[in-house]
Amino acid sequence: MSDTAASEPTAGAQHNKLRALAKGPLLFPALIVLLIAVAVIAAAVGAAGIPVERLPAALGLTGYLQAHFTTPGDAALLDRDRLVLWSVRLPRIAIAGMIGALLAASGAIMQGLFRNPLADPALVGVSSGGALAAAAIIVTGDRFAASAGIALPFAALPAAAFVGSLVTTWVLQAIATRRKNTSIAIFLLGGLAIAALANAGIGLLVFIADDRQLRDVTFWLLGSLGGATWDKVALIAPFVVVLFVCIPFIARGLDLLVLGEAEAFHMGVEVERVKRTSIVLISAMTGAAVAFAGVIGFVGIVVPHLLRLAIGPGHGRLLPASACLGAILLLVADTAARTLAAPAEIPIGVLTAIVGAPFFLVLLLRQRGLVGL
Amino acid sequence: MIAVAVNSLSVRAGEKRLIDGISFDAPQGQTIALVGPNGAGKSTLLRALAGELAFGEGTILLKGRAIHDWPSHELARHRAVLSQNITVTFPFTVAEIVKMGAGGRMGRDIDTMADAALADVDLNGFRDRIIGTLSGGEQQRVHFARVMVQLACGEQAHGPGILLLDEPTASLDLRHQLDLVAAAKKAASGGTTVIAIVHDLNLAALMADRVIVMGRGRIAADGRPSVTINEQIIGKVFGVSDAINRIPPDSQPFVLPHLAQKI
Numbered sequence: 001m002s003d004t005a006a007s008e009p010t011a012g013a014q015h016n017k018l019r020a021l022a023k024g025p026l027l028f029p030a031l032i033v034l035l036i037a038v039a040v041i042a043a044a045v046g047a048a049g050i051p052v053e054r055l056p057a058a059l060g061l062t063g064y065l066q067a068h069f070t071t072p073g074d075a076a077l078l079d080r081d082r083l084v085l086w087s088v089r090l091p092r093i094a095i096a097g098m099i100g101a102l103l104a105a106s107g108a109i110m111q112g113l114f115r116n117p118l119a120d121p122a123l124v125g126v127s128s129g130g131a132l133a134a135a136a137i138i139v140t141g142d143r144f145a146a147s148a149g150i151a152l153p154f155a156a157l158p159a160a161a162f163v164g165s166l167v168t169t170w171v172l173q174a175i176a177t178r179r180k181n182t183s184i185a186i187f188l189l190g191g192l193a194i195a196a197l198a199n200a201g202i203g204l205l206v207f208i209a210d211d212r213q214l215r216d217v218t219f220w221l222l223g224s225l226g227g228a229t230w231d232k233v234a235l236i237a238p239f240v241v242v243l244f245v246c247i248p249f250i251a252r253g254l255d256l257l258v259l260g261e262a263e264a265f266h267m268g269v270e271v272e273r274v275k276r277t278s279i280v281l282i283s284a285m286t287g288a289a290v291a292f293a294g295v296i297g298f299v300g301i302v303v304p305h306l307l308r309l310a311i312g313p314g315h316g317r318l319l320p321a322s323a324c325l326g327a328i329l330l331l332v333a334d335t336a337a338r339t340l341a342a343p344a345e346i347p348i349g350v351l352t353a354i355v356g357a358p359f360f361l362v363l364l365l366r367q368r369g370l371v372g373l
Numbered sequence: 374m375i376a377v378a379v380n381s382l383s384v385r386a387g388e389k390r391l392i393d394g395i396s397f398d399a400p401q402g403q404t405i406a407l408v409g410p411n412g413a414g415k416s417t418l419l420r421a422l423a424g425e426l427a428f429g430e431g432t433i434l435l436k437g438r439a440i441h442d443w444p445s446h447e448l449a450r451h452r453a454v455l456s457q458n459i460t461v462t463f464p465f466t467v468a469e470i471v472k473m474g475a476g477g478r479m480g481r482d483i484d485t486m487a488d489a490a491l492a493d494v495d496l497n498g499f500r501d502r503i504i505g506t507l508s509g510g511e512q513q514r515v516h517f518a519r520v521m522v523q524l525a526c527g528e529q530a531h532g533p534g535i536l537l538l539d540e541p542t543a544s545l546d547l548r549h550q551l552d553l554v555a556a557a558k559k560a561a562s563g564g565t566t567v568i569a570i571v572h573d574l575n576l577a578a579l580m581a582d583r584v585i586v587m588g589r590g591r592i593a594a595d596g597r598p599s600v601t602i603n604e605q606i607i608g609k610v611f612g613v614s615d616a617i618n619r620i621p622p623d624s625q626p627f628v629l630p631h632l633a634q635k636i
Binding site: 313358 | 411420423425444446448459460461465466469470474476477547592
């Protein structure tokens with residue numbers, strides 16, 4: 001007891017100094033500058049490298065920038081750069097950033113909703129539910145569509161992943177909630193059981209899948225940002241917009257929910273509305289992420305956790321900051337995934353787990369005192 | 374003016390009647406202590422008064438309006454509630470928790486209000502501490518400060534409010550129990566209606582203008598502490614005898630547990 005009392009002031013002071021810095025008005029400009037820097041690096045590196053000095057020309061920036069900062073390349077090189085940048089790299093950067101934002105924000109919202117820093121859509125089976133639905137469409141959808149004589153619409157997969165995530169979250173909520181109180185232990189354990197069940201379902205689908213379907217299903221399970229197109233960018237972007245529109249409406253409610261549902265109600269929160277909005281939001285964002293990138297874990301758990309230590313747990317800043325940092329981290333991860341073993345790509349879900357899981361463990365060990373469960 | 378009017382209130386859980394036909398009026402500015410043995414229905418009554426519970430029979434009017442007709446955000450400006458055993462999972466600071474009481478309002482006046490509320494519960498130097506690192510009693514005081522900020526913000530806009538406290542002194546040491554009693558009395562003198570569950574009968578007598586003794590979901594006695602805390606009622610409701618002495622000059626009842634006998 002005496003040595004905790006003795007060591008606490010210094011540790012606390014250090015912590016507060018860090019927090020004061022990160023709590024300042026410079027947080028979001030800093031995150032956005034970092035995001036742009038990472039995006040520039042991501043645009044430059046890859047199987048076909050585009051040196052940074054050729055980027056402005058390839059981006060189509062002319063005039064001052066081009067005159068002063070670019071060496072005139074030959075026209076063929078410029079065409080190649082443009083093609084690589086606009087049809088491969090930029091949509092992929094956009095998708096990586098947006099998926100990272102969705103994953104980190106849905107993690108942060110779920111943690112707030114369940115008052116549990118360990119909650120994460122990937123960990124408690126919401127992603128698995130989405131992946132199961134996606135796998136079901138991949139494996140059985142073609143057959144149904146063929147027998148009905150129609151082509152499977154492009155949006156069927158994302159829609160299925162969304163519905164799968166929604167149903168899973170709803171079931172989880174129903175299992176863990178009794179008399180308006182959500183049990184954290186039941187929630188986590190129920191989530192594990194649901195994840196196991198969804199994974200068993202996926203296993204069954206893998207068992208009956210043919211070779212092509214198997215490859216597609218594996219893509220969902222390991223996660224990949226390959227095959228990015230502007231069409232997909234256009235489909236994901238609305239989710240990011242909806243996230244930022246919703247944040248002001250749920251942030252204070254999530255803050256007060258930390259005290260408990262009854263206390264939040266005492267303080268004027270319409271608890272059921274906040275819970276419903278959050279659950280739909282989590283499902284939609286996780287569903288969208290799973291639909292376009294498969295199952296990518298640990299972004300939703302590591303990012304909000306880091307930010308809570310740095311800027312505090314208030315959701316008004318935590319949620320947008322999570323979205324920004326999630327975008328940055330997934331962009332870094334994706335750039336690493338496609339360059340480390342180039343020309344082959346490491347599945348990004350594997351990469352985030354390899355880096356994220358040990359990192360998270362270290363974080364837990366270092367901050368044991370601050371993370372009450 | 375009647376702040377809270379309870380009429381023939383019954384609350385059931387399945388077959389069991391937790392509250393069985395309770396009626397009472399709480400005039401504005403009165404301090405009421407709810408006492409009674411475990412399972413008497415005190416907490417259920419307090420939750421019903423807070424607007425948390427659906428109940429089948431009877432009515433609760435808060436400032437003349439049925440409790441369930443209040444939208445939750447409006448209700449929060451007229452009544453504040455302190456619950457027991459609140460655990461905060463995330464590393465919020467003490468100041469952040471206290472300012473949550475302000476209902477989303479921010480600015481210098483809220484900072485001042487929060488600082489004053491923290492000073493009232495003797496937690497001046499604690500504003501930047503993470504709440505999870507505080508002791509149970511200190512955390513309870515933080516939550517009391519938060520509730521007082523909520524009450525003060527509501528009263529600024531809407532006049533005297535209603536303060537509901539569930540065993541506010543349970544984990545507090547003697548000195549901070551007295552602080553809390555003083556804070557509740559100060560609020561009441563400003564017109565706030567205070568309804569508190571209190572287990573310590575002496576503290577109830579010290580704090581309240583009026584003591585409602587509950588037993589088995591009903592009101593066993595209701596009146597001034599010197600009247601309701603007597604041998605007959607305490608014997609009937611708690612099942613103990615010989616527990617009460619009277620202190621001169623006004624023969625205030627004083628409960629001495631070590632003299633008490635089980636009946």
